[in-house]
Amino acid sequence: MENPALDKLLDYVSQCNLRDGDPLPPERTLAETLGISRRDLRGALASMEASGRVWRGVGRGTYLGARPLKFAPSLRSLRTGSSPADIAEMRLMLEPALIELATRKASPDELAELEKCAKRNAIARDDDEWQQWDHRFHLLIAQATRNTAIIALMDVVNGMRMKPNLREKTADQDTRRHFAQQHQAIVYAMMERDGETAAARMRDHLLNVQWRMPAKPE
Template sequence: MSVEALNAFISKHGLRDGDALPPERQLAEMLGLSRRELRAALSTLEASGRVWRGVGRGTYLGSRPIRFTPTVAGLGARTSPADIAEMRLAIEPAFAALAAIKASPEDLAELENCARKNATARDDEEWQKWDHRFHLLIAQATRNPAIIALMEAINGVRARPTLREKTVDDRNRQRFAAEHKAIVDCMLERDADAAYARMRDHLANVAARLHTRYASTEVDE
């Protein structure tokens, strides 16, 4: 119902791509929703590309404009999906550990929902949408603007057609979805060490699969 209420608000006020939504607190009051319900609705719209949110910028309709898309200099020029996965393995476990300590109950609820969406993804496109969202939510749960900006940049690079980490088949998607759930379970227990280990294991599996794939073939996406 919260997504429907938000869509109705957008339609009623004639908002278009590029228009800003009111601040969360004000919008929640206008819609008669809790902040948690509103954030869940915004997350759904963000995952489908209907809105974009920037740290310190607010929430806007449409996809993120190129001028606001975070980038990391050098990524993409001579980079493969396996290189990106290896980089993520070096840094994201620490993000998960910090998030396990700092995540709010609302953050954890969103992560649980996102992990469920991963588990029910029907194809690679749907998987990628919720996978990117999952890892960004963990960065956001750290409450660290630098980490959030870095994860946004990494997701921006991963979304490029030449660098998409295709999950290939349902078996791999289910395997990775189970690993996502294991990470969330550790965060629910506020176990930073276990969250670190589970994220490390997950990204090691991603990196291993991509290294195997790109060792014998050129990037073809």
């Protein structure tokens, strides 16, 4: 899928010799420099964030590279020996709980972005495109909590899921469409500020994900 705004942003990063950890200019300045709208710029940044190439902090700006984890020493051990089933089991415990907090705090713009992610999931043409928008969807929910510890933890979980040997597969279109419908049901509950229903919808979704995983070795 072509994305001219993303291409311009990547060219800018390359031409300016920016490296991981370097900050990007404020959105208004960067959009004017690139000759694109702020809406298109946000879409390009969202794409880069979903693939782990930038991170954005509330009140801090946008930086190249992966989000620095304050809790890295303790979270790093999560990557060791974890299986897709382990990750699915952990997500089932965490995400239904955190979404209730996100439902209370999410801004209208965040809810609109979540709805956009669900729609993009519904038309994803392959597993790679699905994963991009799926990771974006779940990370946005974490970010809506405004809790840096939760965001850091979900960053690690998403990073684990992106590893080829740890990621769940959504290879067929029927599965992708079904999961996208579940994402949309989650967003609708959040828009109604119904945290209990949002949590139940997330639990149903993650149970479906877990059901498709290989059995966890005893």
